[in-house]
Structures are given as C-alpha cells and as structure tokens.
Amino acid sequence: MTDAEIRDKILAALYGVWKERGFDAWVPLLFLSERLNLEPVAAERNVELLAKLGLVEGRRFIGGGGLYRLSANGVLECEQKGLQPDFALVKREG
Secondary structure: OOHHHHHHHHHHHHHHHHHHHHHHOOEEHHHHHHHOOOOHHHHHHHHHHHHHOOOEEEEEOOOOOEEEEEOHHHHHHHHHHOOOOOOOOOOOOO
16 A cells, blocks of 8 residues: 555544544544554554644654544545545444
C-alpha cells in the first residue's frame, strides 16, 4: 500500500468518526493503526503529514503516540475527493 493510499484510508476512517461523533471524538494513534491494519510507523508518518497539512488535528504524547481527529479542512478534503466514510473506528453498540 502506498503512502497516498494510507492517507486516504486514515482520512476515510476519521471521516466516519466525525460523521458519527462530531469534532469532539479523538482517536488514539495505536487504535487507528490496529483497526486499519497499518504498521504503526506508517500510520504515524502519514497522520503527522495530514496534521501538517491541516487535515487532521493531533495531540501528541511524550514518548510517542497521541490522539487524532479530522479537522474542518479534513472534512472538506474528504468531500472534495469523494471519500466514503469508513466506520471501522466507530464502536457499534449491538
């Protein structure tokens, strides 16, 4: 999988979280990489690039990891790219 595909996968997943929970929902980096079946280093590299581009917001932890969510610019990017929300990160009650 290319980095561009990884970034789209991350965006689609965070888009799904935003659709279900809004801007108040933060996702741990480790959970993101596990649920999307991504190598942690690849997930971190790409989510950091998305943060630098203003498409996601992050809260980094000392020692690595952090929490991430889609930004308003990220929502617009997903809509412009035609990405479908991926609900893999949303815990379903059932």
